Amino acid sequence: MNVKTLFKGLSRRSFLGSAASVAGAGALSSSFPGMAIAAEDNVIKIGFLAPLTGPVAAWGKPGLDGCEIWADWVNAAGGINIGGTAHTVEFVGYDNEYDPGKARTGATKLIREDGVSFVMMLGGDTWPGVEPVADKTGMLFSTLLPSDLSPDSETLIAPAEVHPVYNVTGVEWLAKNKPELKTAVMCAQDDALGLPSVATYLAAFEAAGITMQDDPLLFDPATTDFAPVVTRLMSTDPDIICLDTCYSDYVHPICEQLFQQGYKGQIISCTADFYDQIIEKTSKEFMEGFIFQFPDFDDPAMEAEGINFKNANAFFEEFNKRFPGQWGAVSWEYAAIMDLWKAAAETAGSTDPAAVKEAMMAGGKGLHAFGEAEWWGSDLFGIDHALVGDWPVVVIEDGKARIKAMGSIPDWYAANGELLKKHMAAYGQMWDQRT
Amino acid sequence: MRNFLIWLIVAAGLIALPHTLSFSLQEILVFLVINVLLVVSYRLLTLTGEWSLGHVVIMGVGAYTSALMTKRLGVYVPVSMIMGALMAGFVAFLLSFPLFRMKGFYFLIGSFASAEIIRLLWKRFREPFGGPKGLKRIDSLADINIGPIQVDFFEPVAYYYFALIVVAVCLWILWRIEKSLVGLTFHAVHWQDKLAQASGVDLRRYRTLAFVLASSFAGLSGALLAHYIGTINPNSFDVELMVFVLTWAIVGGTATFYGPILGCVVLTLLNEVVLREMGFQQMRPLIYGAIMIGSILFLPDGLESLVKRAMAAWKRRSTPAAEPGKESA
Numbered sequence: 001m002n003v004k005t006l007f008k009g010l011s012r013r014s015f016l017g018s019a020a021s022v023a024g025a026g027a028l029s030s031s032f033p034g035m036a037i038a039a040e041d042n043v044i045k046i047g048f049l050a051p052l053t054g055p056v057a058a059w060g061k062p063g064l065d066g067c068e069i070w071a072d073w074v075n076a077a078g079g080i081n082i083g084g085t086a087h088t089v090e091f092v093g094y095d096n097e098y099d100p101g102k103a104r105t106g107a108t109k110l111i112r113e114d115g116v117s118f119v120m121m122l123g124g125d126t127w128p129g130v131e132p133v134a135d136k137t138g139m140l141f142s143t144l145l146p147s148d149l150s151p152d153s154e155t156l157i158a159p160a161e162v163h164p165v166y167n168v169t170g171v172e173w174l175a176k177n178k179p180e181l182k183t184a185v186m187c188a189q190d191d192a193l194g195l196p197s198v199a200t201y202l203a204a205f206e207a208a209g210i211t212m213q214d215d216p217l218l219f220d221p222a223t224t225d226f227a228p229v230v231t232r233l234m235s236t237d238p239d240i241i242c243l244d245t246c247y248s249d250y251v252h253p254i255c256e257q258l259f260q261q262g263y264k265g266q267i268i269s270c271t272a273d274f275y276d277q278i279i280e281k282t283s284k285e286f287m288e289g290f291i292f293q294f295p296d297f298d299d300p301a302m303e304a305e306g307i308n309f310k311n312a313n314a315f316f317e318e319f320n321k322r323f324p325g326q327w328g329a330v331s332w333e334y335a336a337i338m339d340l341w342k343a344a345a346e347t348a349g350s351t352d353p354a355a356v357k358e359a360m361m362a363g364g365k366g367l368h369a370f371g372e373a374e375w376w377g378s379d380l381f382g383i384d385h386a387l388v389g390d391w392p393v394v395v396i397e398d399g400k401a402r403i404k405a406m407g408s409i410p411d412w413y414a415a416n417g418e419l420l421k422k423h424m425a426a427y428g429q430m431w432d433q434r435t
Numbered sequence: 436m437r438n439f440l441i442w443l444i445v446a447a448g449l450i451a452l453p454h455t456l457s458f459s460l461q462e463i464l465v466f467l468v469i470n471v472l473l474v475v476s477y478r479l480l481t482l483t484g485e486w487s488l489g490h491v492v493i494m495g496v497g498a499y500t501s502a503l504m505t506k507r508l509g510v511y512v513p514v515s516m517i518m519g520a521l522m523a524g525f526v527a528f529l530l531s532f533p534l535f536r537m538k539g540f541y542f543l544i545g546s547f548a549s550a551e552i553i554r555l556l557w558k559r560f561r562e563p564f565g566g567p568k569g570l571k572r573i574d575s576l577a578d579i580n581i582g583p584i585q586v587d588f589f590e591p592v593a594y595y596y597f598a599l600i601v602v603a604v605c606l607w608i609l610w611r612i613e614k615s616l617v618g619l620t621f622h623a624v625h626w627q628d629k630l631a632q633a634s635g636v637d638l639r640r641y642r643t644l645a646f647v648l649a650s651s652f653a654g655l656s657g658a659l660l661a662h663y664i665g666t667i668n669p670n671s672f673d674v675e676l677m678v679f680v681l682t683w684a685i686v687g688g689t690a691t692f693y694g695p696i697l698g699c700v701v702l703t704l705l706n707e708v709v710l711r712e713m714g715f716q717q718m719r720p721l722i723y724g725a726i727m728i729g730s731i732l733f734l735p736d737g738l739e740s741l742v743k744r745a746m747a748a749w750k751r752r753s754t755p756a757a758e759p760g761k762e763s764a
Contacts (some may be wrong), residue, residue: 052717061717095717100671101466101664108591109459128571128666132589152572190558191567191670220555222673428561434568 042087044080044351047110047119048334049103049130052095058248058273059122059144063334065323067091069315070335080342083349092116100129107133117351118341120334123148124192140353142337144330147196149381150431155353158386159340159366160333162409164197164245166391167270168204169407170291173393174268175208181239181266183213187229187254188244190218197245197270199423207416213238226250230257243269248328252278259286267291272396273328279399290396294329301403309336309369336369370406379417380424382431449599453592461591463707465598467700469659472602474683474695475609476652481689482613483645484625485542488677489550490653495672496553497523497654498661503563505574512576516658523654524647531643557669569668573661598659605652610692612648621645686730688737697738
């Protein structure tokens with residue numbers, strides 16, 4: 001073996017070719033690298049690259065569980081039809097532990113060894129480690145965090161959630177339905193997930209005429225004792241305490257502390273994963289009226305006309321049967337992305353990443369889980385790769401999460417976009433401010 | 436001659452190794468080589484009897500320095516790596532003034548606190564450190580295109596060879612330091628500090644020297660990491676990684692030069708290869724922890740004690756027992 005063959009770099013063509021040949025695609029490998037179907041007995045493999053262990057696992061593992069249900073249902077219904085041939089779908093998971101180095105290793109394994117046709121990620125800190133792999137291979141990746149998007153990455157899309165922009169719908173609903181609440185404070189972990197969310201809530205509160213009584217309290221992600229954080233939050237006697245996009249490992253102890261320190265006001269948060277456990281640790285009365293953004297899919301509103309997530313109520317029931325007590329914010333999101341990917345692959349008649357992406361984004365609109373949406377994002381992310389439409393506002397009533405309204409993100413942005421850009425820029429979160 | 440042959444076989448094995456591995460194992464191999472330098476540099480510090488909880492953050496100082504040098508000043512990557520190592524040593528030198536007013540447990544806590552200050556500074560100052568998101572799109576080593584030789588350092592095999600050469604040179608230097616008078620003095624500072632002091636050894640100066648040297652090599656390992664994965668953030672150098680470094684050193688043993696290397700290699704293979712291949716994606720932390728506890732309980736002197744026992748057994752076997760007739764004569 002000479003030096004050249006030992007070290008030479010891979011082009012997108014040869015990369016996808018090697019992936020396909022590894023997966024046993026035979027004739028579809030190096031001769032036709034554009035056709036990257038990883039066909040092993042007509043099996044399409046999809047990569048799942050997210051934290052399955054560690055503090056961020058709550059936003060990875062339930063998503064993989066949801067995907068397994070999705071795959072079982074799709075396969076039972078005949079699989080994915082590519083060019084007239086039915087293919088079954090299989091998920092290949094890799095635990096990146098929310099570490100960019102391990103994410104890079106995982107992406108390499110999924111693409112070059114497992115021959116996946118599409119990779120779903122949580123994103124965040126892990127995306128920069130994967131970005132060079134995406135650039136080299138041309139593989140289509142999805143993220144749940146649109147703040148990963150930039151014009152530098154043409155093959156990254158955010159088709160499920162526009163975190164944190166949808167948080168504006170919760171604040172808008174709160175201002176409309178509880179106009180007597182006029183002051184707020186906020187806390188967040190000081191990281192890539194917390195800061196853009198802080199900027200979004202600040203914009204939403206300003207747009208709603210709610211006054212911030214203090215600067216957002218940013219705590220270190222290594223924090224375990226939240227008593228001082230909560231004491232400081234409560235010290236100004238605010239009407240509203242906002243928990244931003246705290247991980248569930250923070251939301252739970254913060255709520256416990258709020259309960260123990262006698263807080264009686266309104267709480268608003270991006271997520272309330274495993275809220276039943278929070279209720280057990282506090283009380284039903286304490287959690288009454290808690291506002292967040294992620295519905296249980298047994299909600300009757302999830303079967304309403306315009307909702308594109310198929311059989312949402314049955315999905316929730318099946319999820320809880322297989323994984324009791326594990327339903328969380330991301331349980332449905334990766335499965336919803338797969339609905340979009342499946343439709344696009346069937347339209348394209350191919351699993352080639354470029355062809356699927358083109359089919360998915362055709363016409364600038366797409367069928368998001370919560371309704372028709374548009375591919376958007378140039379203003380904030382430098383590229384229209386985020387699928388944006390309506391988003392639910394969820395309130396805990398009598399110990400159960402219920403959708404109270406569907407808020408329109410595009411409508412809010414049309415009226416208040418400049419505010420959001422102002423706060424995003426102040427926190428260095430605009431795409432062109434990223435180092 | 437026998438030693439030369441052994442080293443030749445080891446070198447040939449390390450050169451051939453990546454070509455026997457899958458793509459993902461090649462990636463893991465790169466990280467493994469970098470971590471070997473990190474943990475061996477940590478051992479140099481422990482020679483003086485001090486255990487630090489700031490070593491990983493010092494590694495980060497090297498990573499941030501090297502990344503910023505290339506991103507902001509356009510410095511050639513190998514040069515920026517050396518500057519990263521020097522900066523890590525310099526920061527350690529500055530930290531040594533307050534830290535070496537303490538010893539033992541107090542030094543441990545002091546090193547943790549000072550490292551956290553550095554890590555929080557990276558988070559606090561988005562300019563130039565990138566804040567919580569850190570730095571991304573860090574330059575890799577420039578590709579080599581000379582005639583038939585084409586080397587793309589994005590490829591794990593190419594970067595592995597580069598890292599292997601750097602780490603091998605560093606390990607040789609660290610070995611030479613330990614076997615020199617300076618290294619012997621480090622041991623004396625640890626085991627016979629009063630006697631050493633009575634003999635005119637400036638304990639603080641030698642502790643500082645070990646701290647600075649260990650930190651420089653840790654900084655270099657950080658620079659190697661940054662230019663491979665292309666991104667770093669404050670969480671890349673948090674206490675979790677420090678716990679891994681401690682674990683590698685403790686499970687491997689620190690009495691010998693190869694002990695921490697053994698710990699790093701065995702535990703990384705176990706965690707990243709064996710348990711993943713066995714399908715224990717989510718059970719890995721649990722099993723890893725159980726194996727670690729087991730090894731501490733049943734191998735208190737570390738994995739290196741197994742090697743020592745094996746070598747002793749080999750020596751006994753290779754030394755022929757004295758024949759009874761000759762003995763009586």
